[in-house]
Amino acid sequence: MSAKESPVTALPSSAERPPLPFLDLARLDGAAADRALFLSELRAAIRRFGAFYVTGHGVHPAFIDSVFDLSRGFFALPEQDKLSIEMVNSPHFRGYTRAGWERTRGLADWREQLDVGAERTALPQGPDQPPWVRLQGPNQWPETLPELRPAVLRLQDQLTAVSRRILSTVAVALRLPEDSFDPILTDQPTQLVKLIRYPGHDAVPADTAEGQGVGPHKDSGLLTLVLQHRQSGLQVETDGGWADVPPVPGTFVVNAGELLELATDGYFRAAVHRVVTPPAGVDRLSTAFFLGAGLDVRVPVLPLPDDLAAEARGPERDPLNPLYSSVGENTLKSRLRSHPDVASRHYADLVGASA
Numbered sequence: 001m002s003a004k005e006s007p008v009t010a011l012p013s014s015a016e017r018p019p020l021p022f023l024d025l026a027r028l029d030g031a032a033a034d035r036a037l038f039l040s041e042l043r044a045a046i047r048r049f050g051a052f053y054v055t056g057h058g059v060h061p062a063f064i065d066s067v068f069d070l071s072r073g074f075f076a077l078p079e080q081d082k083l084s085i086e087m088v089n090s091p092h093f094r095g096y097t098r099a100g101w102e103r104t105r106g107l108a109d110w111r112e113q114l115d116v117g118a119e120r121t122a123l124p125q126g127p128d129q130p131p132w133v134r135l136q137g138p139n140q141w142p143e144t145l146p147e148l149r150p151a152v153l154r155l156q157d158q159l160t161a162v163s164r165r166i167l168s169t170v171a172v173a174l175r176l177p178e179d180s181f182d183p184i185l186t187d188q189p190t191q192l193v194k195l196i197r198y199p200g201h202d203a204v205p206a207d208t209a210e211g212q213g214v215g216p217h218k219d220s221g222l223l224t225l226v227l228q229h230r231q232s233g234l235q236v237e238t239d240g241g242w243a244d245v246p247p248v249p250g251t252f253v254v255n256a257g258e259l260l261e262l263a264t265d266g267y268f269r270a271a272v273h274r275v276v277t278p279p280a281g282v283d284r285l286s287t288a289f290f291l292g293a294g295l296d297v298r299v300p301v302l303p304l305p306d307d308l309a310a311e312a313r314g315p316e317r318d319p320l321n322p323l324y325s326s327v328g329e330n331t332l333k334s335r336l337r338s339h340p341d342v343a344s345r346h347y348a349d350l351v352g353a354s355a
């Protein structure tokens, strides 16, 4: 498959600057007055957009480049190598998904991807166990690209540390103790790295939802970090409609997820976002990292200070997307919806055997 990409985008000029704020984590180590300003900017950014660009995250740019090179190498493998680790083999929703096989709000997403979770042994299953115990288990790795495993697991470790740091900063920005999220993260939080490739417009079948790289959705966890390669396509829903969130070198995009919405009683809302299909002749690579809480945890509403609690709107009530405070249930909800092939093979007891 050809691997054409447009050249690296320069930092946008102020006229074209996207509306999402840029927040530099290095300011946490600066003067007290600026630290306080940083915390209020962080709170305002998540409150208003549910999303922001983060800089000063400390992950080495050369390492990120090497992960994108490996991702490019993975997607260029012969199709049979990719299909040998297809997600449908895995009750844990790990492995490769072909373009068009994942669904968002019932419509096919035009992207191929590799899902890698925390490398843990499967939990015992049985009639007395909740169905979400099946989410935990080993990953599937391509035999023909052995370098991928150590790199992706190292990325997962580093992005977990960055996300945990952002979450403790979010707690402080809410005037709560910085360890407020630790009891729900537990020592086994839900971690997921997704390597993604969006084919260009010319490679998408005509019967696919117009331009749907991935359809509008909220992420189910606490926080997501999106590492974007060179091509644009990510958009976040704002008061003024869809806002482009182009790649900016050295940054990650941080999205608030559903569990953060629940934990703050809707003071923060999870970002609704989507990816539009790249133009003909180009494709787009991204790598997303999702941090959720421990699967066996029920997310409590955090005790916000009175002035902030007064501004909490409650979690959104969307009949098409109920939010569950049971982390296992909330995680399984979005996995089953996105991957109907895995659902019918491994969760027929829940969804009915349809395929």
Ligand SMILES: O=C(O)CCC(=O)C(=O)O
Pocket (backbone or CB within 6 Å): 194, 196, 214, 219, 226, 228, 234, 273, 274, 275, 286, 287, 288
């Ligand atoms: O590819 C991206 O930029 C975002 C991906 C995303 O939103 C997701 O996989 O949940």
Ligand SMILES: [Fe+2]
Pocket (backbone or CB within 6 Å): 217, 218, 219, 224, 273
């Ligand atoms: Fe997402």
